[in-house]
Amino acid sequence: MLLCADVGSADADLASGAIACPSCGGRLGPWGHGRERAVRLHYGERAVVRPPRGRCRACRATHMLLPSWMAPRRADGAGVIARAAAAAALHGTGSARLGAELGVPAATVRGWLRRLRSRAGDLRQDATAALGVITAGRDWPCLAPCGSPLGDALAAVVACARAAIACHGYAEEDLDALLGLFGIAAALAPAPGS
Numbered sequence: 052m053l054l055c056a057d058v059g060s061a062d063a064d065l066a067s068g069a070i071a072c073p074s075c076g077g078r079l080g081p082w083g084h085g086r087e088r089a090v091r092l093h094y095g096e097r098a099v100v101r102p103p104r105g106r107c108r109a110c111r112a113t114h115m116l117l118p119s120w121m122a123p124r125r126a127d128g129a130g131v132i133a134r135a136a137a138a139a140a141l142h143g144t145g146s147a148r149l150g151a152e153l154g155v156p157a158a159t160v161r162g163w164l165r166r167l168r169s170r171a172g173d174l175r176q177d178a179t180a181a182l183g184v185i186t187a188g189r190d191w192p193c194l195a196p197c198g199s200p201l202g203d204a205l206a207a208v209v210a211c212a213r214a215a216i217a218c219h220g221y222a223e224e225d226l227d228a229l230l231g232l233f234g235i236a237a238a239l240a241p242a243p244g245s
C-alpha cells in the first residue's frame with residue numbers, strides 16, 4: 052500500500068514510471084484497479100474511490116495506491132477521524148457524543164482513539180521531524196504542549212499540514228489529504244497480522 056496526496060495523478064505517474072516500489076525501489080507500472088470503496092467525509096458527504104494498483108517491473112510485487120485522505124480499511128476518512136480525535140484529546144468530548152454527531156457507533160470512535168493513542172508517540176515523533184524539514188529555513192512557531200500524548204501528536208500533524216499549505220503550494224482543500232499523509236492514515240492502519 053502506498054499513500055498519495057494526489058491520487059488524481061497516480062494513473063499518469065504509474066504510466067510514466069515515476070513511482071518507486073516500496074519493496075525494492077524499482078519502478079511501478081499500471082496494474083489495474085482495486086475494488087471500489089465508499090468513504091465517509093465531512094457532514095455525511097461520501098466519496099467513491101477505485102484505487103489504482105501498480106506492479107513493480109523489477110520484483111513484481113503489486114501495491115495499491117490509496118489517496119491519503121482515506122484511512123486504510125476504514126469507512127471514515129482520515130480528516131473525519133483526526134477531527135474527532137482532536138475533539139476528544141483537546142476538549143474531552145466523549146465517544147458517545149462524537150459517534151452521535153458523526154452517525155457512527157461509539158465503539159467505532161473508541162476504536163479510532165485506542166489506535167491513535169497507542170501510536171501517539173511515533174506519530175508525534177515522525178510529524179515533528181517532518182515539520183522540521185517542511186519549515187527548514189523559515190520562522191515557524193514552536194509546538195505548544197497540548198496536555199496529552201495524543202493532543203501533542205495531532206498538533207504536530209496539523210502543523211505539518213498547515214506548513215505544507217503555507218510554504219509548499221498546497222491548497223486548503225488538500226487539508227485532509229495532508230493530515231493523512233503526515234501520519235494519520237498510517238497510524239490508523241490495522242496492526243500487522245490483524
Ligand SMILES: [Zn+2]
Nearest residue numbers: 072075107110
Ligand atoms: Zn519492487
